[in-house]
Amino acid sequence: MLESAQPAPRADAGVGWTPFLFLLPFLLFLILFWLVPLVGGVKMSLQANGLGQAEYVGLEHYHALAKDDRFFKAIRNSFGYTLASIVVIVPLSLWLAHLLRSTFRRLRPVLTFALLLPALTPPSVLAVLFLMVFHGRNGLLNQLIVLPLGQAPINWLKDPDFILAGLMLQAVWRWTGFMTFFILAGMEGIPRVYYEAARLATGSRWNHFWHVTLPQLRPVLLFVAVYLLVDGFSLFSGAYVLLGGAGGTADAGLLTISYVYQKTRFFEYGTASAISISLLPVMLTIMGAFLFLRRRIA
Amino acid sequence: MSQANPTQPGLLRRVVSSLLLLPFLMAVFYPFLWMVFGIFKTNREFFQPLRLWPMKLLDSEYWSGIADTFFPNEFSMQNVRDLLAGKWVSFWDVFGNSLLVSLGQALGAVALSAMAGYAFARFQFRGKRALFLLAIALILIPRQLFAVPLFSWVNALGLSDSLFGVMLPGVVTGLGVIYFTQVFRQLPEEYLQAARVCGAPEFRVFLTMLPLVWPALLSYGMIHFILAWHEHLVPMYVLTTESQQTLPLALAKLYDVSQRTPQGVQMAASTFALIPTAVLFAVCYRKFKSSLSEML
Structure with a gap:
């Protein structure tokens, strides 16, 4: 679905203002509720911290961030969290x-619907249900997997080695079914003749999957990856309920957006905006990579 | 769309596949069952230690113990009544607010994105490529990253603590624009020609096309409704009065340990929070899936 706006076939191309009239409401809202806050964020990041402060401080916040270990930790965690969830979810949902x-x-619709139920659940509800799965000693995960393996029970939400893994598992639990649904829809859209042609060449199902299904699914997989990427960086609710908006023990579960939230709680709006703005180059690089990949695929 | 099934899988294959799916289904579904049964439990029942791994596989005492802790002792509606009566949060207000905000966002997003998508798909104009890139940038830079400046701007517009302060920023979506661009590009050109021959103004042509793409309108509306229903960060900044808040905020309050809300009430609220999106998705399931298959 994410294909480029190639020249569209149109008989009478001299259309003047008409396309802009169609774009007007969208552009209006885009400017009002996206561009203005974006510029406001840049401006805020150059001003002193505190409520109602407008004192210009230049790049001070950015300099401070460059020396802030927690900032780099939050970025690292966000990247690790996002990449790990993509790496787990994409193959798993392909298989499912x-x-x-x-x-x-x-059975297919019933099973598909049951699998994507977590995606329909508000993230804070998911987080609470997940507390049960992780909850210290008595959680399901410990009782079903860790204890039978003869290991000491893991305190999933307190042990710094496992907090981030817990958040990732939550992402896997939340999104795998939903992505399975998209991939399934994509698979059903592959024309049957492709398989018939492939069957003439080889009888191996693995080859059919590798040479027909997978290449045909590339646009869907790209969409899924982008979706997870954006969600990974804007995840708030889940981490908020699990860790109370903090980073957990030793900041092991500190995500970029939780760090922004922490800063705003102490009215450090300048710093908070600087953190958000420093993500822009990262996001634009990802966008470049995405556009490049899309062209390769198309 | 044609059926893509390479070969109808044999019976054995179908059985094995179903069995392989079973553990995933259980992992996904078990917490939801637990949530629903949790509504009827007292705190004491809720927190009783649950031994899940039998020491001896054929220990009947163990299995009956599981049943005792998994199912509530009695199905009392007290928790549901307390919740709906507004003993902990003004539940109906919050639920209504969430419905309003999500519906408004979904309708607005569908209208804006469908029009923009139509323009991208059907016209050549200057700056088209740049605007399209902007729509992609909009996907990658979500407004959650700019919650604070967004909040102060919404404040400046006089929309703070108003549902419009959440709804209006929520109608801008890059995903929707790209989705509808794709949708309108796939409409056969003949339909448009036919509509244009009658000399209809372009907006009339657009309106005549809408019934042809209604599964896509419905699908995107549903997706956007779900996203809006889950939105937590922006409402948290914008909505301050309790009766103006939306469901995720009320849930976070119920879950807060310092509130000492009974677990059963928390589970009741969680279940109610899931119902609208689950019902909506179940109803639209087929339309959504076939509209996706045609497009992907």
Whole structure:
């Protein structure tokens, strides 16, 4: 679905202002509620901290951030969290979609719906249900997996080695079913003739998957990856309920957006904005990579 | 769209696939069952230690113990009544606010994005590429990153503590624009020609096209509704009065340990929070999936 706006076929191209009239409401809201806050964020990041402060301080906040270990930790955590969830979710949902295609036809919608239920649940509810799964000693995960393996129970939300892993597991639990649904829809859109052609060449199902299904799914997979990427960087609710807006023990679960939130709680609006703005080059690089990949695919 | 099933899988394959899916289903579904049964439990029942791993596999005492802790002792509606009566949060206000905000956002986003998508798909104009890139940038730089300047701007517009302060920023979406660009590009050109021959103004042509793409309108509206229903950060800054708040904020308050809300009430609120999106998705499931298949 994420294809470029190639020249569209149109008979009479001399349209004057008409396209802009169609774009007007969107552009108006875009400027009002995205561009203005964005510029406001840049401005705020150059001003002193505190409520109602307008004193210009130049790049002071950025200099401070460059020396702030917690800032780099938050960025590292966000990247690790996001990449790990993509690396786990994409192959897993490919496999699940494949399994769903091979089940009984009648069962397929029911199973798909059941799998994507977590994506429909508000993230804070998910976080609470997840507390049960992780909750210290008595959680499901400990009882079902860790203890039977003869290990000491893990305190998932307190042990700095496991906090981030817990957040990632939550992302996997939340999104895998939803992405499976997208991939399944993509698989069902692949024209049957491709498989018939492939069957003439080889009988191996693995080859069909590798040479027909996967290449055809590239746009969907790209979409899924971008979706997870953006969600990974804007995740707030889940971490907020699990860790109370903080980073947990030794900041092991500190995400960029929670760090921004922490700063605003102490009215350090300048610093908070500087953190957000420093993510812009990162996001623009990702956008460049995405556009490059999309062209390669198309 | 044609059916892509390479070969109808054999019976054995279908059974094995279903069995392989079973553990995933359980992992996904178990917490939700636990949530629903939790509504009827007292705090004491809720927190009783749950031994989940049988020391002896055929220990009947163990299995009956599981059933005792998993199911509530009695199905009392007290927690639901307390919640709905507004004993902990003004639940109906908050629920209504959430519905209003999410519906408003979904309708607004569909209208704006469908029009913009139509322009991108059907016209050549100067600056088209730059504007399209802007829509992609909009996806990658979500407004959650700029919650604070957004909040102070919304404040300056006089929309603080108003549902419009959440709804209006929420209608801008890059994903929607790109989605509808794709949707309108796939409409056969003949339809447009036919509409234009009648000499209709372009906006009329656009309106005549809408019924042809209604599954796409519905699908995107649903997705946006779900995103809006889950939105936490922006409402947290904008909405301060309790009766003006939305569901995620009320939930966070109920979950807060210092509030000492009974677990059953928390579970009741969680269940109610899931119902609208789950019902909406279940109803739209087929339309959504086939509209996606055609496009992907």
